[in-house]
Amino acid sequence: MLRFLVVHSVASVVGLQAWMILFNNFAVEMAGLDGQHVGIIQSIREVPGFLALLAIYVMLVVREHRLSAISVILLGLGTALAGFFPSFAGLAFTTLVMSFGFHYFETTNQSLTLQYFDAATSPVVFGRLRSLGAATSIGVGLLIYLLKPQMGYRELFLVLGALVMAAGLWGLAQEPAHGEVPVQHRKMVFRRKYSLFYFLTFMAGARRQIFIAFSIFLMVKVFGFSASEIALLFLVNNAINYFASPLNGRAIVRFGERSVLSLEYAGLIFIFLAYAFTGSKIVVVAMYVLDHLLFNFAIAIRTYFQKVGDPQDIAPSMAVGFTINHVAAVVMPAIGGALWLIDYRIVFVAGAVFSLISLLAVQFIPRLSSSRDLGHSLPN
Template sequence: MDHVKKNPMYLYLVVLTIGSTVGLQAWTTLFNNFAVEVARLDGDAIGAVQSIREIPGFLALLAIFIIRLIPEHRLSALSILLLGLGIAATGWFPSFAGLALTTLVMSFGFHYYETTNMSLTLQYFDKQVSPWVFGKLRSISAASSIIVGVFIFFMATALDFARMYVIIGGVIVALALWGFTRRPTSADILPQHKRMIFRKRYSLYYFLTFMAGARRQIFIAFAVLLLVQKFGYSVQAVTFLFVLNNAINYFLSPTIGRAIIRFGERKVLTLEYASLVAVFLAYAFTESKWVAGGLYILDHIFFNFAIAMHTFFQKVGDPGDVAPTMAVGFTINHIAAVILPAIGGYFWIVDYRIPFIAGACMALISLTAVQWIRTTPVKPVAIDSL
């Protein structure tokens, strides 16, 4: 797929996606240890910072108004710059207020880049290849996560938190500055509407996006908790699963993109949600630590199937609606992040199975909803060339 790789926007998104992944992975890896060992925060303060981290995702729709002032690709580079600055500053503010502020800066950068990344991919790559581009970017992201994890492992033996944050943040800032030197845009791309847009015919996309956010929160909040609390997984075991997940996704993500091109969004999402019904029920009732670990890997793989939701919108939406709809969709996706962890935590105390049974029910609802997907077939593409 040489013509895709020669598109200036492809390299632009690859480089900035590496910056985004490095930032999120570094923050996730270091946060708990830094918060406890250096900032001396307790559980409720750490939980509050985690909630603050989700605020920018909920406010992603504001990106619509920002692109009135600067081009969307510049907002991508600016977002990575904010991410890098937030990471670099984290180690110098070891307090609740300091972590809240640096987390907010970092998170605005991460979430706004994710919004523009989806939008620019759908604008600059046609329906025949955009699933592969999404898959390739996720593959690169998986590889970057592994590399930064290894990098932190070795840095931690010689450097304190402040220096690690500065080095990692500096790398991200450098990638952002590279982005500011590029002009990957094309005059042929249709200008985007720069206002908030809600259309009734996008209702299925909005609904699937909300349900995907709910499913993501069950995975994030309770899957690892199950492995640790019920099955006694150690830090090393969880880390091994994380590395294995990313190694699998490095190879599998482009294949998922090819499958969307070959079979269409409805069939791919049907496979995802039918499988998730079984996965969540198995989480609830398995008594085997090995089965639970395997479910965690499968669950993580199915995250990549969400590509199909965005390419579904690309096929049914107006080309000028891409940027505002991706921003609105990202906000809808994060509504569940505000609601579900607290509710699920309450039911976890009653019976840990309840959140997973609820997840199975939500997957069943999503499975029913995706049967309403109707898309116009695209011109066949040589899958083997991707």
């Protein structure tokens, strides 16, 4: 299972990073889109996440690890086709295909990790998978940085998307599952004791989408970053996260979810306000890197659930959590795009407010979830 998760996690990062690095410049330079168009497409990108709960019913007929592989194939297909449709409608369609693949893979990836690794190990596994993802992102960013002068957007999207599809096809031939994990419920699960998990997941979707939809767009539209500069930024950012991600996972095990999430949300308040009011390209780049460092702590929301949830609820709860996360994510980019036309600073001030609300909410997590409280030592 670990090998299966590693291969597909790497593939998903290749597809997503290719799309994220190239999309904004492709949208502006080739399709001529403005902030509102981009905001709408970003909202469309989150619709599959909103529908992630349907994965529960897909798993009635398709085993969870096979759904994971099929999702990676869809992610690669959407990425490969993106360069062939330089228009608002074309990008909306290919984004939808790519996003169905990405979100359904993430749903199954989180579920399988929590099922196959215990509470003392899963944060470290999540952290190491993120570290591997960062290393993969370095390779993708470097590849785009080197190839962009010789290749067009269409060729770059096509080549990288095909690599992702190949990994998904490999996954269809694998049998990583075994019968030692609890059988998962194949229905939607809502329980009152999970209410804090639901709320934190909802707020994470709202504030995270502001960052995803508009941070890079801010750099391109307001500060004039080129595609090569964006690729270089991704390269530097992921080099830092390659070393930081495993440490973040171990910090969750050692200090508990409440402490690390408090640090994340307090930092995000500062980051969003800096985005809103700085006029410096250096500050914008620094905030982007710092945001990614703090975002790695978001896995603590899922590991918190692992400690309070029933083992049979993991798969349906991850699917329901993804849907809750994307209730705000579906509408936030479109609303943000409209607010951008008034003043782009409003968008980032809203992100600071959401982070403050999350900081207050996370104080309700009990101080029970560190390695000392659980009686575990840190895994190697």
